[in-house]
Amino acid sequence: MNEQTKKAPVKKVAKKAPAKKKGDDELSLMDTFTKGIWKENSIFMMVLGMCPALAVTSTFEAGLGMGILVFIILTISNLIVSLIRNFVPSTVRIPSYVIVIATEVTALQMIVDAVAPDLSATLGVYLALIVVNCIILGRAEAFASKNKVLPSILDGMGVALGFTLSLVMIGLVREFFGTGIIKLGFILPLGFETELFANLGLSTYGLSILTAPPGGFLVIGIMLAIITAHKNNKKIKDAIKAKEARLKKLQKQKLKQQLQNKHKQRKELKHNGFISYFSFITSY
Numbered sequence: 399m400n401e402q403t404k405k406a407p408v409k410k411v412a413k414k415a416p417a418k419k420k421g422d423d424e425l426s427l428m429d430t431f432t433k434g435i436w437k438e439n440s441i442f443m444m445v446l447g448m449c450p451a452l453a454v455t456s457t458f459e460a461g462l463g464m465g466i467l468v469f470i471i472l473t474i475s476n477l478i479v480s481l482i483r484n485f486v487p488s489t490v491r492i493p494s495y496v497i498v499i500a501t502e503v504t505a506l507q508m509i510v511d512a513v514a515p516d517l518s519a520t521l522g523v524y525l526a527l528i529v530v531n532c533i534i535l536g537r538a539e540a541f542a543s544k545n546k547v548l549p550s551i552l553d554g555m556g557v558a559l560g561f562t563l564s565l566v567m568i569g570l571v572r573e574f575f576g577t578g579i580i581k582l583g584f585i586l587p588l589g590f591e592t593e594l595f596a597n598l599g600l601s602t603y604g605l606s607i608l609t610a611p612p613g614g615f616l617v618i619g620i621m622l623a624i625i626t627a628h629k630n631n632k633k634i635k636d637a638i639k640a641k642e643a644r645l646k647k648l649q650k651q652k653l654k655q656q657l658q659n660k661h662k663q664r665k666e667l668k669h670n671g672f673i674s675y676f677s678f679i680t681s682y
Contacts (some may be wrong), residue, residue, distance in 0.1 A: 426549075427552055431552040431553070431556040432556060433556060434560045435560040436560060439564060440533045440560060440561045441561065441564040441565075441568075441618070442622065447531055447532060447561060449524070449527070450531070450565070451565060451568060452611070452618065453524055453611075454520070454521055454524050454565070455568040455569040456572055456576075456613070456614070457572070458566065458580050458581070459517075459520075459569075459581065459582065459583075459584065460520050460521065460569060462562070462586065463517045463520070463521065465558070465566060466562065467506060467525065467528065468531065468558050468561055471499065471502050471534060472533065472534050472554040472561075473551060475502060475534055475542070475554070476538060476541070476551060476554030477547060477551050477554070478498050479538045479542040480542045480550035480551075483542070483543045483544070491543060495535060495538045495539065496530075496535070499529050499534055503526065503528045503529045513587060514585075516584070516586075516587075533557065533561060541553045542554070567621070568617055568618060568621070571608075571617050571621075572609055573609065575604065575605055576606060576607070576609035576613060577609060578598070578600030578601035579593045579600070579601055580593070580594040580595060581593055582594065
């Protein structure tokens, strides 16, 4: 009888994953934090959250106050959403995020009413409307619901910081060019009240339209136009540099080919000359 020999199963050796370089995690966390400040800026790059940007930036302090509140809400909401991401069914994730954000905003509104009533009166209904701010809900859905706690916190802080800086820039431009002064301590509870640039007499030349609702459209439109023009100029310069690099590469390749052809021609001439000389010698 012929016995059939069974082959022993071959064990597959799992390939070792390439070792991560030291500092990769830190770099990725740093990128997560910094991208929201300018590269993915909510207002100037993504054109999101335009309602508060238009409505509450008539003064520097109002823009700063709204930015601080959004910073607090966005950071905490990203933290909570990241913590509960594995326990919330996908069918009810949006309503659950809205409940989380609404709870935070309600608690924060009570604190603001008690600590900074002037800020609460200035922001008005826009303080409560943070609940439906597309930036906060968008980061919860797009990032916090899919990532761990620390990256989610850094993402929320970076995006909120970029949003705050944008509001502050718009508020500074509107208040300074609209009234000629910058007020501090009149809305935020800073413990003092002062007016910057009041002694320069610029209030006479202020453009009052900038502090009115249409001024928000004008200032943001001008800023977006400047940023877009800068981006387009950068793209054009990068395209010109890339074209010049390709031309240099082609010229180098062409020059190299010419040198190779010359070298080849010289070798052929030497070879032909040697054959001619050998033929001449052998003919005698």
